[in-house]
Amino acid sequence: MQISSPIDQLTEKAKQVLNEITYLTLATVDKSGHPWNSPVYYGFDENYTFYWSSWIENQHSQNIINNGQVFAVVYDSTALSGEGFGVYFKGIAEVIEAENTIFNKAIDTIYTKNGKPKRDKKYFLNSGPRRLFRFMPTTIWVNVKEPYEDYFLDKRVEITQEIKQ
Numbered sequence: 001m002q003i004s005s006p007i008d009q010l011t012e013k014a015k016q017v018l019n020e021i022t023y024l025t026l027a028t029v030d031k032s033g034h035p036w037n038s039p040v041y042y043g044f045d046e047n048y049t050f051y052w053s054s055w056i057e058n059q060h061s062q063n064i065i066n067n068g069q070v071f072a073v074v075y076d077s078t079a080l081s082g083e084g085f086g087v088y089f090k091g092i093a094e095v096i097e098a099e100n101t102i103f104n105k106a107i108d109t110i111y112t113k114n115g116k117p118k119r120d121k122k123y124f125l126n127s128g129p130r131r132l133f134r135f136m137p138t139t140i141w142v143n144v145k146e147p148y149e150d151y152f153l154d155k156r157v158e159i160t161q162e163i164k165q
Contacts, residue, residue, distance in 0.1 A: 010142050011162040014087045018074055022113070024050060026093075026135075027071040028063035036060055040133075042074075043109035048163060050089075050135040051106040053124060061095070061131065068092045070135060082145070088156060091137035099125060106132040 024042040029035055038060040040052040050072070054061045064070065070093045075086030096103050099121060110132075111118040124132050140163055141156040 007157070007159065007162055010144070010157055011159045013085060014140070014142050014159060014163060017076065017085060017087055018044060018048075021074050021076060023074075024052070024135075025073045025075075026060055027073075028060045028093075029067055029069065030059070030063050031066050036063055041110070043106075043111075043113040045105065045109055048137060048140065050137070051109045051132060052135075053106075053110060053119075053130045053132050055129055056095075056131045061133070064093045064133060065095055068094050072135060072137075084143070086143050088141040088143070089135070089137040090139045091135055093133055093135040096124075096132040096134055102134065103132060106134060 022041055023039040025037060026040050027035060027037045036059045038054075038058065040054060040060070042050050042052045044050045056062075070091065072089040072091075073086050074089075075084055079085070096106055103121075103124070107118060107121065107124075110116070122128055123130050137160070139158060140160045141158050144155050144157050
């Protein structure tokens with residue numbers, strides 16, 4: 001595949017990061033407006049819908065139940081200063097309450113990444129301690145460097161349409 005433009009290069013780099021990095025940093029807000037940030041082990045599908053499982057009592061789980069507006073970032077935390085690249089998302093997250101097509105897709109997506117064994121569905125239903133979640137980004141960006149004197153400015157370039165092609 002030939003990459004033909006800078007936006008295509010950024011999009012391909014974003015896809016690479018998403019395929020290599022196993023944790024998504026999830027930002028949520030509680031009922032009082034206090035922010036909360038949590039790393040979650042994730043999987044994603046061909047439409048860039050993200051899935052994870054979490055204990056239902058976790059702060060981020062409760063925040064999503066009360067307010068599905070979230071922001072997320074996937075990035076390589078081992079990159080040296082000034083060399084990092086991240087993929088940023090804004091969108092809606094929700095708990096998957098019932099066993100259905102979305103539930104099964106979440107299980108398959110999360111537990112096939114990196115060969116992780118699937119968990120029994122009972123852990124995610126009824127009195128099970130965990131729930132499955134899905135996050136549907138409405139906007140996706142990547143960071144780019146713009147030189148400024150002897151530093152750089154961290155700018156964002158939207159790739160929502162390009163990544164979903």
